[in-house]
Amino acid sequence: MTTVTLVQGDITRQSVDAVVNAANSSLLGGGGVDGAIHRRGGPAILAECRALRASRYGRGLPTGQAVATTAGDLDARWVIHTVGPVFSPTEDRSALLVSCYRESLRVADGLGARTVAFPAVSTGVYRWPMDDAARIAVQTVRETETAVEEVRFVLFDERAFEAFAGQVHGHGN
Structure with missing residues (x-):
């Protein structure tokens, strides 16, 4: 069974087999977690992302999908890039957020x-409400058949950590 752990801190400092990147569809870096992973991981990650764009993902990586590259200078073997959905108050896109975790x-x-470290996908510039994102993330990881032994949610701030802690420890809705 997969163990779910929580860490408040910097995902780029985690020592794991794979770090999940909340990427944008271009795969060419961006803000938030994506920018931090590219900055700390160095040019090898971007080089592999460019190669993916030149081959399989000419139009970019579709929302809800995932693809791996080297982790470059990170203390990990791989970066798994996944593109989260932008939150919409008028359209239920939760299946796409579920897909990010499942595909990763x-x-x-x-x-x-x-061992895999996940950020809170879609909660930054994509504005997914933290409590709902935490519920979807924890529930999906717990329900997905996987050989991964530890899923570590690495939350940047206390608000995110508390939202995920409520789900992991059974205080969520």
């Missing part, structure tokens, strides 16, 4: 990764 775990299984 599927990619991790294909790589043989046993």
Whole structure:
């Protein structure tokens, strides 16, 4: 069974097999977690992302999908890039957010990764409400068949950590 752990801190400082990047569809870096991973991981990550764009993902990585690259200078073997949905108050896009976690775990299984660090996908500039994002993330990880032994949610601030802690420890809705 997969163990779910929580850490408040910087995802780029985690020592794991795979770090999940909340990427944008271009795969060419951006703000938030995406920018931090590219900055700390160095040019090798961007080089592989460019190669993916030149081959399989000419139009970019579709929302809800995941793909792996090297982790460059990070203390990890791989970065798994996934594109979260932008939150919409008028359209239920939660299935796409579920897909980000499920597809990232599927990619991790294909790589043989046993420890995976996830950020709170879609909660930054994509404005997904933190409590709902935490519920979807924890529930999806717990319900997905995977060989990953530890899923570590790495939350940047106390508000995110508390939202995820409420779900992991059963205080959520």
